[in-house]
Amino acid sequence: MLTKEKVQQRNWQPIIKQFEAVVGKNGVMQRREELITYECDGLTSYRQRPAVVVLPRTTEQVAEILKICDRYNVGWVARGAGTGLSGGALPVEDCVLIVTALMSKILSIDLENQRVVVQPGVINNWVTQAVSGAGFFYAPDPSSQIICSIGGNVAENSGGVHCLKYGVTTNHVLGLKIVTPDGSIVDIGGELPEMPGYDLTGIFVGSEGTLGIATEITLKIVKVPESICVILADFNTVEEAGGAVSDIISSGIIPGGIEMMDNFSINAVEDVVGTNCYPRDAGAILLVEIDGLQVEVDTNKQLISEICTNNGARTITSASDPETRLILWKGRKAAFAAMGKISPDYYVQDGVIPRTKLPYVLKEIEELGKKHGYYVANVFHAGDGNLHPLILYDNAVHGALEQVEELGGEILKLCVKVGGSISGEHGIGADKRCYMPEMFSETDLETMQWVRQVFNPKGLANPGKIFPTPRTCGEGAKVNTNKNFESIERF
Amino acid sequence: MLTKEKVQQRNWQPIIKQFEAVVGKNGVMQRREELITYECDGLTSYRQRPAVVVLPRTTEQVAEILKICDRYNVGWVARGAGTGLSGGALPVEDCVLIVTALMSKILSIDLENQRVVVQPGVINNWVTQAVSGAGFFYAPDPSSQIICSIGGNVAENSGGVHCLKYGVTTNHVLGLKIVTPDGSIVDIGGELPEMPGYDLTGIFVGSEGTLGIATEITLKIVKVPESICVILADFNTVEEAGGAVSDIISSGIIPGGIEMMDNFSINAVEDVVGTNCYPRDAGAILLVEIDGLQVEVDTNKQLISEICTNNGARTITSASDPETRLILWKGRKAAFAAMGKISPDYYVQDGVIPRTKLPYVLKEIEELGKKHGYYVANVFHAGDGNLHPLILYDNAVHGALEQVEELGGEILKLCVKVGGSISGEHGIGADKRCYMPEMFSETDLETMQWVRQVFNPKGLANPGKIFPTPRTCGEGAKVNTNKNFESIERF
Missing domain, CATH: 3.30.465.10 (Uridine Diphospho-n-acetylenolpyruvylglucosamine Reductase; domain 3)
Known part of the structure; x- marks a missing residue:
């Protein structure tokens, strides 16, 4: 691992020369204005400019670049399109950012x-x-x-x-x-x-x-399935919608997806996008997409409609033709963007809970939001129990980000408490590594780190991601400190 | 790793005493007649008696047993029910066999x-x-x-x-x-x-x-799906049956399973089991099980029947009630046992090929069998392209096993040549490790072995499985010899 001293002494010129020999001059970026784009990914609250950006085009070029990094003991971070929400492509100080944008065949x-x-x-x-x-x-x-x-x-x-x-x-x-x-x-x-x-x-x-x-x-x-149908059902309460989700799954039907939006999200979407599909007074809506053979879709549509009705659905709409399906989906697809329009900033959390705990957890999240004084909108993959609480805040307010992160952390701990997980699909990245000890014992995390060491013995590949370290998680955090994995050489 | 010298010197008494302290006297077996049962698994052509058998009941007991093995540098092999077909639970000389039969809650x-x-x-x-x-x-x-x-x-x-x-x-x-x-x-x-x-x-x-x-x-x-249906279709040739498999899959239907049996297997099964379901003159039969909603099964049954007919099926039978389904399956389920009755011994190979290569590969296997002078029956998971060629032989004939293993190896190389794999579901075990270099480069195998080292640094866990070594594969075999993974300590 790099030490602070080495960082200050690093002479990038010979390294950059070697990069240029591999990918050509136009495959290397090092000017301040070029690097600004790359100082964060979709998790915009963390920023760090890389020392240099390299754009390879082939496997062999990637291999040469990594050999150079290995030789000079330089940390590197790979970046795709930079849309990740957990800071997985966040550069570290004095690192090389390897951007795969030109490897697009x-x-x-x-x-x-x-x-x-x-x-x-x-x-x-x-x-x-x-x-x-x-x-x-x-x-x-x-x-x-x-x-x-x-x-x-x-x-x-x-x-x-x-x-x-x-x-x-x-x-x-x-x-x-x-x-x-x-x-x-x-x-x-x-x-x-x-x-x-x-x-x-x-x-x-x-x-x-x-x-x-x-x-x-x-x-x-x-x-591509023969037939696709989207069902929109609206309910008075989140609990009723959650009950419908449980009943659909336990009936044995496996829909393509089941998405839920709460009242706050519905109104945000209708304010911004104006789909006119989602009733503003509903406590929650479900969007259920089913696909398969035509007969299968027809049968499942009927079964799901009955289940929704039995759980208190007020109205049920469905669409099979592509245009109407798109209209029903439009509000869900635009939900995050809508939050960005009604609030100066928002923080997307990503946690998983057992489906059966949906009503309880959503209620608790609401309480947590109230306690901290923030609105939390819920737009999520209900069928998988994969929550995406969106905490609305204003980054210009001093201390707001810290409070929001604290609230986000409490939501994650709640997910773990009910038997869930601190990430459904966004990853741990830089954002959530302090919460890994909530889910994994010291031995579990150590075992993962032994595996990391096999591939990444010097810790040069995406430093500072996934695994907690005392420095980043604060003194009080539960992190495993008994082994210095970052200094271990590969055998 | 154990050296021959250490093996000869090992004093088992203190080790066994410690095992007995963990699992009790009746949890440890060491008498010759007790050990005989454990000298092979389902791959009966390899045999090696373990030094001692231990039967733990809890996680903690397993942990204590492994600590003892670690302390005394004793190799160990875990064994479930011993039905594996690749010798994965084959003991090595001077090892402890850890049998999980009592951990059955x-x-x-x-x-x-x-x-x-x-x-x-x-x-x-x-x-x-x-x-x-x-x-x-x-x-x-x-x-x-x-x-x-x-x-x-x-x-x-x-x-x-x-x-x-x-x-x-x-x-x-x-x-x-x-x-x-x-x-x-x-x-x-x-x-x-x-x-x-x-x-x-x-x-x-x-x-x-x-x-x-x-x-x-x-x-x-x-x-459990609402409805299950088994379709039996018979064809004049394996090629026609193979064509039906390809067409079913590419139609987008995903049956629960598609099994194929060739003429030799059909007759073996009818001779021994007498199902009277499988036409003895058919070149091949397909058993296709479909499940799901009743309407879905009905629709798919019709589609599959049409596809089979278009590919030359002579007769198509189907059954939805559990009893008749069992009758249709009976011959397939008894196929391996039937081979055991018509031939003194048989060797089950397990390879995977792309479905599209089925007719070509089956033809080639027939040719290979003829070349070596052995019958090869084919009973297999056609939908997955997972072949199970059964080579019939007589172990009492001197040299037969070696010839059969050679034929089996040629079949595996054929699978790899057409873009397949040397194992579909039986594992590599002791049996196939020499063929790993057919599929994986030296770097690929090394990377796997680095991972093994993380968990199993002394090589005590199931020694001699998966990875090729020059000693076992013969001097001429392509094996990676440039690193002695077995002697590497964990960091």
């Missing part, structure tokens, strides 16, 4: 075996666009899917509205070509769903850039 | 959240039995499901007939309590489908006992 499409091989800079939505003509799609669909990159999705194991039925990124990555921090090129997984040997693909997906850089990703694509 | 059932927590010795089928009254089942269903244990399923990442739709073991394990070889108790994963941090659950499942022993396993259970 779809390398091969094999429709017969339902596989697409892409470079990491390929935008999520491009995969679906490339295969939709043949009747396929790429299932993981984060809200940012029109701008986020597959490489970032792999790092954060991204989810989306359709995870409930189709699973998250890890369920759609068959194999990877990765470059490890020492510059080795390693193929993990392959082209088949299951491969012998250790499942390194599983460990790499979601490792938030701490184990290496994926330079080729083999994705599984899925057949 | 179902610890908790949470129907609401669809989770069951079990000890590793719980038999696969017991999980379904425990929850079927409430309308749930445990999906992974290896042929041996009435005798194989969940611990063994976790080690080998077992599959089964229904993997096509439901996935293999790794898709149904949410979390694990494991004991690592140094005796640490670590919780990995949890109760939710996705957890933050590295996916250690994914890496543990399928690691064939080389990373530790799972002592509590949190399984996901699935709702």
Whole structure:
């Protein structure tokens, strides 16, 4: 690891010269105005300018760059499109930011075996666009899917509205070509769903850039269903909507997705977007998307409507044609943006709870918000129990961010208390590492760090992410301090 | 690692005393006649008697046993029910065999959240039995499901007939309590489908006992579908049946399973079991199980029947009631046993190929069999492209086993050549480690071994499995010899 002393002494010129020899002069950025773009990702409350930005185009260039970093003991952070919400692509002081934006080729499409091989800079939505003509799609669909990159999705194991039925990124990555921090090129997984040997693909997906850089990703694509239908149901209370979610799941139906919005979110969306679909007086709405064979969709639509009615739904609307479906989805898709318009700032939390605890947890979150004096809007993947409480605040108010972070932390602890998790799909990144000891024992975290050491023995790959350290989490935080993993050499 | 010298000198008495202090006298076996049962698993062609067998009942006892092994530098092998087909539970000389048969409690059932927590010795089928009254089942269903244990399923990442739709073991394990070889108790994963941090659950499942022993396993259970239907279609040729498989999958239907049996297997089964269901003159039959809502099953049944007819099916039978379904399945389920009756010995191979290569590969396997002078029967998971060629031979014939292993190896190389894998669901174990370099580069294998070192630094956990060594694979074999992983200490 870098010491402060080394940082101050670093002479970047020979390093940059070597980078330029690999990627050319226009593949390296070091001017202040060029670097500003890269000082944060989607978690805008943390900022740190990198020393230099490098833009490789090939696996071999990535390997050369990492070898240079290894030689000079320089920390590096890989960045896809920079849309992540947990600060996973946040630079650290004196680091190299490796941006995969120019690695944006779809390398091969094999429709017969339902596989697409892409470079990491390929935008999520491009995969679906490339295969939709043949009747396929790429299932993981984060809200940012029109701008986020597959490489970032792999790092954060991204989810989306359709995870409930189709699973998250890890369920759609068959194999990877990765470059490890020492510059080795390693193929993990392959082209088949299951491969012998250790499942390194599983460990790499979601490792938030701490184990290496994926330079080729083999994705599984899925057949577009014959029929899709969106059901909108509105309820007097969040409890009733939560009851409907539980009953739908326990009926055995697996919808593509079940999304919930509370009264605050409904009104925010209607104020800003004006969909005129979501009743402003509803305590909560559910958007349930079902897909499959036409007969299956018809039957499930009826069953879900009955379940919603039995749980107190006031009105139920549904749409099967693409245009009307889009109208029903529009407000949900625009919900985060709407919050940005009605509030100077907002902080998106990401936690998971068992579905059965939905009504209790939403009530508690409301209480926590009141206690701290902030509005908390709830727009989330109800079917997965994946909450996204949006805390509205004004960053210009002195101390507000700290209070909001405290409130966010209390929400996470609540999630853990009821048997849930501190992250559903946004990752731990820089933002949540202090909360890892809430979920994992010291031995559990140590075991993860031993694994990290195998790939990343010098701690150069995405320093300061996932794992808590006393320095960043404050003296009082429960962090494992008995081993200095960052100084351990690989055997 | 043990050296030959140490082996000869080992005084087992103090070690056994310590084991007895942990599990009691009746938890330790060391008499020759007691040990004979444990000298092989389902791969009966390899045999090695362990020095001692220990039967723990709790996580803490497992931890104490592993600490003793660690202290005395004794290699150990964990064994579930011993039904594995790749020699994953094969003892090595002078080792402790840790048998989980007494850890057979179902610890908790949470129907609401669809989770069951079990000890590793719980038999696969017991999980379904425990929850079927409430309308749930445990999906992974290896042929041996009435005798194989969940611990063994976790080690080998077992599959089964229904993997096509439901996935293999790794898709149904949410979390694990494991004991690592140094005796640490670590919780990995949890109760939710996705957890933050590295996916250690994914890496543990399928690691064939080389990373530790799972002592509590949190399984996901699935709702029993409203309707199930089995379709039996017979064809003149394997090629026609293969074409039907491809067309079913590419139609977007995902059946629970698609099984294929060739003419040889059909006749073997009819000779022995006499189902009177499978036409003896058919080149191949397909058994397609579909499940879901009644309307969905009805629609898919019609579509699949049409696809089979278009591919030349001669007759199509189907059954929805449980009794008739069992009759249609009976021959398939008894196929391996039938081979055991018509041939003195048989060797089950396990390889995966892209579905589209089915007709070509089956033809080639037939040619390979002819070349070596052995019958090869094919009974397999056609929907997944997971072949199970059964090579019939007589072990009493001198040299036969070696020839059969050579033929088996050629079949595996063929699988790899067409873009497949050397194991679908039986694991690498002791049997196939020489073929790992056919699939993985030296760097790939090294990376896996670095990970192994983290958990298993002294190489005490299941020695001699998964990874090739020059000693076992012959001088000519392509194995990575440049690093002595077995002698590397953990940091």
